[in-house]
Amino acid sequence: MLSRYRSVIKKGNSSCRFLSENLNVEVAQNFPKDTRVQVIENCTIKKIHQTNKKVTGVETDQGIIKCEYFVNCAGFWARGVGQLSEPYVKVPLHAVEHYYLHTKPLPSLDAMLPASSKERQLPEDWDHFHVLLEQLIHSVPSLDNAVLDKLCNRPEAFSPDCKWIVGEAPEIRNYLIAA
Structure with a gap:
């Protein structure tokens, strides 16, 4: 620009x-x-x-x-x-919450996924995220045995x-x- x-x-x-x-x-x-x-x-x-x-x-x-x-x-x-x-x-x-979940390393998933830098964090809301987690486990069954490390909730905005x-x-x- x-x-x-x-x-x-x-x-x-x-x-x-x-x-x-x-x-x-x-x-x-x-x-x-x-x-x-x-x-x-x-x-x-x-x-x-x-x-x-x-x-x-x-x-x-x-x-x-x-x-x-x-x-x-x-x-x-x-x-x-x-x-x-x-x-x-x-x-x-449109401002929205953007969740992502940290797990301990899983041998069945590629560890080279993109990582983001630290940004402002919104409070965790496990009740809100639970529906997404259930769908995620259904789509990626190996996550059912994953040790959940941390739930991150960051602000995002979309056009x-x-x-x-x-x-x-x-x-x-x-x-x-x-x-």
Whole structure:
């Protein structure tokens, strides 16, 4: 996404972006100093300002930041950030719980399954997960003898078609979405 808008930034425009701590921001942080890219972190967004349906700034708990571009890359929280502007920027994400189960190694299953990094954890809910566990054991009978290690419940968000939402919002010019 940054490569698409790099020419805009090179013209000397300032850029304001909301970044969550789990995003890789090295590209923006390594732009030459003359691009005037500013990465603002560790603040709470209160409102996205616009004039004539074009981004003009972001109000945070640390004050108002004037900018010409805003990138909503808040992931799980992108829909809520979209509602901080007037008119609302519609980000069609649905927040859900995403369970997965850790077991001790099973000789009958490939140990090279993808692993994820530590992220925010939601509370375990074995009663809620039990229906899925029964179906899982029915599909993979060897799991019936598995020693259950830990149930993980992580937040996820999905678009209606399960694809990324990337591009400029139709409601406000220069309001970019990467969710």
